[in-house]
Amino acid sequence: MNQDELVKLILIDLRVVFRSDIHDPNQEENQQYSDRLLKFLQEKLRCKKFVPKAFSLNSELIETIEQKDLPPQKNGDHMTFIYICDVKISYNYDSIILSDYGTHHIFVFGLESKKFKTRIKTLNSPSYLCIEENYVMPSSDDSIEDANHNIQRGKDALLVVCESRNMLLKCDFKLLLQQPDDIVSSDDKSTQESTHDSILWSCDFDSCPQGMAIKDNHLFVCLASAMIKIMDCCTAKTISEIPLTFDPYGITFTNDGKTLLCSTFSHENVGSVYCIFEESENDWKIGKSFGTYTLRRPYSLLSDKVSNHIIVSDLPSSRIVIFTPDGQMVKSFQTASMIKPFGICLNERTGELIVCDHSSEMVFIFK
Numbered sequence: 166m167n168q169d170e171l172v173k174l175i176l177i178d179l180r181v182v183f184r185s186d187i188h189d190p191n192q193e194e195n196q197q198y199s200d201r202l203l204k205f206l207q208e209k210l211r212c213k214k215f216v217p218k219a220f221s222l223n224s225e226l227i228e229t230i231e232q233k234d235l236p237p238q239k240n241g242d243h244m245t246f247i248y249i250c251d252v253k254i255s256y257n258y259d260s261i262i263l264s265d266y267g268t269h270h271i272f273v274f275g276l277e278s279k280k281f282k283t284r285i286k287t288l289n290s291p292s293y294l295c296i297e298e299n300y301v302m303p304s305s306d307d308s309i310e311d312a313n314h315n316i317q318r319g320k321d322a323l324l325v326v327c328e329s330r331n332m333l334l335k336c337d338f339k340l341l342l343q344q345p346d347d348i349v350s351s352d353d354k355s356t357q358e359s360t361h362d363s364i365l366w367s368c369d370f371d372s373c374p375q376g377m378a379i380k381d382n383h384l385f386v387c388l389a390s391a392m393i394k395i396m397d398c399c400t401a402k403t404i405s406e407i408p409l410t411f412d413p414y415g416i417t418f419t420n421d422g423k424t425l426l427c428s429t430f431s432h433e434n435v436g437s438v439y440c441i442f443e444e445s446e447n448d449w450k451i452g453k454s455f456g457t458y459t460l461r462r463p464y465s466l467l468s469d470k471v472s473n474h475i476i477v478s479d480l481p482s483s484r485i486v487i488f489t490p491d492g493q494m495v496k497s498f499q500t501a502s503m504i505k506p507f508g509i510c511l512n513e514r515t516g517e518l519i520v521c522d523h524s525s526e527m528v529f530i531f532k
Contacts, residue, residue: 215513215514217470217471217513217514218471218513218514218515218516219469219470219471219472219474219516220469220472220474220476220487220511220516220517220518220531220532221516221532222487222495222496223532224485224496224498224518224531225531225532226500226529226530226531227517227530227531227532228279228530229527229528229529229530230261230263230274230279230527230528230530231526231527231528232244232245232246232526234274234279234280234281235272235281236281244284245268245526246263246265246267246268246272246526246527247265247266247267247268247526248265248266248267248268248523248526249263249264249265249266249507249508249521249522249523249526249527249528250264250265250266250291250292250293250507250508250521250523251263251264251292251293251294251465251507251508251521252264252294252508252509252510252519252520252521252528253294253295253296253323253508253510254276254296254510254512254519255276255296255321255323255338256276256298256514257298257319257320257321257338258321258338258339258342259275259276259277260273260274260275260276260282260338260342261273261274261275261276261279261510261519261528262294262296262323262338263521263528264287264291264292264293264294264325264508265291266290266291266292266328266523269286269287269288269289269290269291270284270285270286270287270291271284271285271287271291271294271323271325271341272284272285273285273342276512276514279530282342283342283345284345285341285342285345286345287325287327287334288327288330288332288334289327289328289329289330290327290328290329290330291325291326291327291328292326292327292328292375293326293328293374293375293376293377293508294323294324294325294326294377294508295323295324295377295378295379295384296321296322296323296324296338297321297322297323297324297335297379297384297398298321299318299319299320299321300320300321300322300365300398300399301382301398301399302365302399303399303400320337320338320339321338321339322335322336322337322338322365322398323335323336323337323338323341324336324377324384326373326374326375326377328373328374330369331369331370331371331372331373331374332367332368332369332370332374333367333368333370333374333386333401334364334366334367335364335365335366335367335398335401336361336363336364336365337363337365338363339363340361340362340363341361341363344361344362344363366400366401367401368396368401370386370388370394371390372388372389372390372392373388373389374386374387374388374389375387375388375389375413375414375415375416376413376414376415376416376417376427376428376465377416378416378417378418378425379398380418380422382397382398382399383395383396383397383398383404384396384397384398385416385425387412387413387414387415387416387427388413389412390412391408391409391410391411391412391413392406392407392408392409392413393406393407393409393413393416393425393427393441393449394406394407395407395447404447405447407425407441407449409427409439409441409451410451411427411429411437411439412429413427413428413429413439414427414428414429414430414463414464414465415427415428415463415464415465415466415477415478416428416466417466417467417468417475418468419468419490420468420470420473423442423443424440424441424442424452425440425441425442425449426438426439426440426441426466426468426475427439427441428460428463428464428465428466428477429463430460430461430462430463434461434462434481435457435458435461436456436457436459436460436461436462436463436479437454437455437456437457437460437463438454438455438456438460438463438466438475438477438488438492439451439452439453439454440452440453440454440455453492454492455488455491455492455493456477456486456488456492456494459486459494460477460479460482460486461479461480461481461482462479462480462481463477463478463479463480463486464478464480464507464508465477465478465507465508465509466478466509467509467510467511469511470513471513471516473489473490474487474488474489474490474495475487475488475489475490476488476509476511476518478506478507478508478509478520479497479506480505480506480507481505482497482499483499483503483504483505483506484497484498484499484503484506485497485498485499485506485509485518485520485531498531500529502522502525502527502529503520503522503525503527503529504522504524504525505522505523505524505525506520506521506522506529507521507522507523508520508521509521515532516532517530517531517532518530518531518532
């Protein structure tokens, strides 16, 4: 290779680092900072990029995850699903994550292989899940440099609602996979503590937490007391609250990030999706609703980033309903073996829609 073919890569940052002789007391600090920049570059280059794919309106059932896909336990008994609630995806760890309210476990399967990986014991009755990608560790220093240093690049946090305790746990997902044991130290409720190494924080609520969404390091938590609580993802501190006129269940942001969509239903099984707008900082207003009388009990919903469609699971009607952003129904579909669809998640790498059915104890994958 001649001189003209050489390529020089220059790492640029707002902090100026000067090269100095060996007697400079700052030399070690400068070298550490340069090493950190190189580490960030390596992590960036290693990240797998993909072009997101939309969910097709063909709605073809291509695969299922069932009881038969679970291995036997160490004592010879077979693992079971009892009440599958929610499903989320960790792209960083190539995982499909299922919460099972009945067995008190979280089940993990390969995202591509759909093969069983492990199961994780939870405090009690796990229901709604949320994944925070590249989560930020809490720090006493509020500087931009420190915040960037504490970003756990390539690492996910898993948020788990323990419904029977009105509790929300945030866990390092990698450590959960490495230590899939009980995350409590005692069966006595009065002494149960979050002692598992993976737990980053836990938070108790006066009412049951339900669906969750994340935006700009803020966690939006639906509460069964006609409220959405906005929390700091790092510390679990409450930032503000959004009072509602209904109990919210599922929650997601529109693709532009300007509107919250919340699903709800009445005692008469009349369901709706409400649009909630932020008029000014921490000042949220309830706007129009859609899906009324089309939906009956919509527990979960998501926003398709490519098609802009809003995809909703409707439990009593045993179907998935798809809307445009302005609330026009595009399509609904179902399959004979899907009885009570609850949690849903979109695999943006493949365009596959993953649906939990807590009645048939199956996971359906559509494309």
